């Protein structure tokens with residue numbers, strides 16, 4: 001296993017509300033995720049999974065604690081710097097796909113490249129990159145389709161292509177199969193598994209212990225704290 | 239994000255809701271069109287007025303009576319201009335090329351078997367055609383000798399000639415005015431309406447004849463040979479101010495009044511045009527305010543719809559933020575949309591404004607002159623309004639929290 005640390009958090013704490021209404025959604029969470037790891041986060045509703053995903057995905061900042069993403073301290077960055085980190089280093093896969101409606105698969109996948117202000121690319125170069133990842137997820141023949149013309153599984157694959165196009169160091173997946181039937185769900189998990197075997201680092205929230213078996217490690221949260229960490233023998237273990 | 243991409247997103251958003259976009263633009267369209275049409279009308283009116291005033295004759299000076307009310311209980315006016323003043327000006331003032339006195343009256347006239355009631359008789363001196371820029375289409379105007387001798391001669395306005403004689407040649411024909419018979423010696427060319435006076439409907443007579451025969455009213459007896467107005471034509475190369483001063487000195491000496499308290503006043507054409515311009519300028523600035531208010535109303539409409547649009551597209555904003563859009567990316571996207579709405583609205587307004595001014599000018603009596611500055615001003619204001627009223631919604635979108643935005647249904 002690589003020793004490059006992609007995620008390292010120390011005592012991440014997220015407090016919502018004040019006084020009596022004070023809730024510690026996260027209470028001193030310290031985790032490490034190495035390059036190439038596939039990690040699942042599980043826990044009952046309200047245990048802090050979404051809060052942790054939002055912080056790890058640089059969509060919000062913790063109340064206290066430190067977060068190093070790819071060895072860069074991102075716990076104190078401003079909105080603009082966080083936007084750049086999300087664009088360059090993180091690819092999101094949501095439960096509800098979150099594609100732009102009435103926008104073709106190709107244009108959806110090009111979008112992260114358009115918001116990349118560090119790398120100069122022509123429109124043709126961008127489209128070329130988008131076409132490549134769409135072909136990789138098996139949608140080479142659906143590029144001009146809009147989300148409403150695609151099945152749920154196909155939409156999620158467009159979302160995966162969009163997450164991959166900027167070659168991020170971390171892929172965040174929040175219940176990626178939650179809206180899918182078991183067959184398309186299995187296809188999506190196979191795709192994530194393939195990405196993992198090609199070296200991608202993936203953190204995924206799931207409710208389904210079956211799905212969690214695709215991963216190497218499962219972090220269980222309870223009341224904002226790490227309850228237990230279970231190593232999976234990769235699909236084999238049950 | 240490239241500006242062309244921002245433009246494409248904004249344009250697509252506008253096209254997505256065509257009817258709503260059009261309704262949003264309505265305020266701007268009306269505001270811009272209103273500015274252009276109103277300015278075209280006021281510029282047209284101004285041009286028409288100054289043309290009419292100069293068509294009365296070039297280098298014209300108007301000397302008017304300022305009657306003083308008589309002493310205790312007497313309503314009888316004192317002072318003012320008299321008929322002889324005209325001759326005095328012509329003789330004594332340098333740089334004067336013509337002097338005309340007018341006295342009008344109303345009479346029934348008969349000729350060629352036709353009877354016309356209430357025709358305006360205009361008594362004048364011989365310089366009238368040159369001073370007032372009137373040409374004759376046939377015959378001649380009366381001369382000084384005929385004025386002095388109270389000769390019973392008449393010149394017909396163009397319309398009057400046609401109404402009385404039709405196709406026949408009126409020159410040398412008899413015409414009966416009241417009970418006095420006169421001979422037609424000339425016909426004036428068509429002049430049209432100047433102000434609200436129809437110069438073609440009048441009968442032109444020597445002023446001496448009018449004073450003698452047709453102003454036997456109570457008023458005339460009181461007024462005697464007083465006149466209200468003397469037209470003085472100044473030579474092209476004469477100094478206008480100098481000539482006016484000479485007239486003032488001469489008249490104050492003749493009337494035995496001081497220059498500080500004269501019983502007459504002297505106005506030039508420039509004074510009259512200036513007054514007219516001041517009036518239309520005031521009118522125009524009023525229109526400017528009206529148009530400005532409608533542009534602001536249009537701007538509020540844009541702000542309203544942009545706020546709705548930001549709410550509707552909250553999730554889209556969240557998606558864009560999650561894949562790396564910065565606050566300024568989002569701000570620009572919505573600001574561009576607001577600007578585009580106002581600019582397209584402005585453009586449609588310009589087209590309607592030009593078309594409206596043109597149609598208005600061709601179907602109504604009024605003249606319209608499309609002023610380029612008004613187009614630029616209206617279009618520029620529309621852009622400004624879009625930027626101003628678009629900023630608040632755009633900023634609201636930019637400040638959205640990505641997590642809240644993504645959670646939005």
Ligand SMILES: Nc1ncnc2c1ncn2[C@@H]1O[C@H](COP(=O)(O)OP(=O)(O)O)[C@@H](O)[C@H]1O
Nearest residue numbers: 016017023025044045046047048049050051052
């Ligand atoms: N924006 C918020 N404001 C206040 N409380 C919140 C907010 N988000 C989450 N919480 C609270 O924090 C706790 C953890 O929530 P969350 O991270 O959504 O849990 P999970 O995703 O595991 O269900 C819950 O008690 C929830 O009510």
Ligand SMILES: [Mg+2]
Nearest residue numbers: 046049050051
């Ligand atoms: Mg949750």
